[in-house]
Amino acid sequence: MIVEGILKRKGRRPITVEGDTPVGAAICIMRQRNAGALIVSKNGRDIDGLVSERDLIRALKSHGVGRLMPMTVADIMCRDVASCRPDEDLRRVMTRMSARRAHHMPVVNDKGLCGIVSMAEIVDRRLAAAKEDAAWMCESIPVPG
Template identity: 30%
Template structure:
């Protein structure tokens, strides 16, 4: 199983903002679409970073309450991001997410954003995989 398996099921929609947008813009986008991260891209579509709910909470804790939401994403986004390719195995994704303590991984192909996967997507896939194996085992035993 690889990342493409997840993208085929969930789709390739990714919510993005530019680095000059503010934390308030990111909060609005996350709330509107009920997602946990927004990918920050350049005007040409190159991935520059990512801002997660966790990043927003940390900034709210650091900045004064009156100015926190006006901070540009370019100053608070995680720049050193881990990305996957469509061909990346799910095992590699799980290892990367665990090692880096992240819950969202942009998918990049030819330096262009091709989707995003979350830990929830990975868990759902693994549960489905175990259920299929259990069903196959039940059928084998019954026959």
């Protein structure tokens, strides 16, 4: 199982915002699009950072609502963003995400940003595959009697 399988199901258009996007606007976008994270990019190809729900909570705790809303996503985003490739094995991506405590990981190919995957999507895909394997095994094993 590779990352490409998830992108085929959900689509390849990640939600991006520019660094100067106000935090309040980013929150609205996340709510409207049901997104747990936004990729920060000037051009839609290169990754400048990532702002997640957890980044927003941390910033809210540090700055308070009044000071947070006019800030920009560049002020609170994670700049050290790991990425994966579409042909990468889901187990490897899951291990890397777990080690970094990351819930989201951008996907890049030779042309740049081409998607984003979440830990939940990876777990769902692996669980579905395990259920398929279990069903196949149950059907393949002869029952005595």
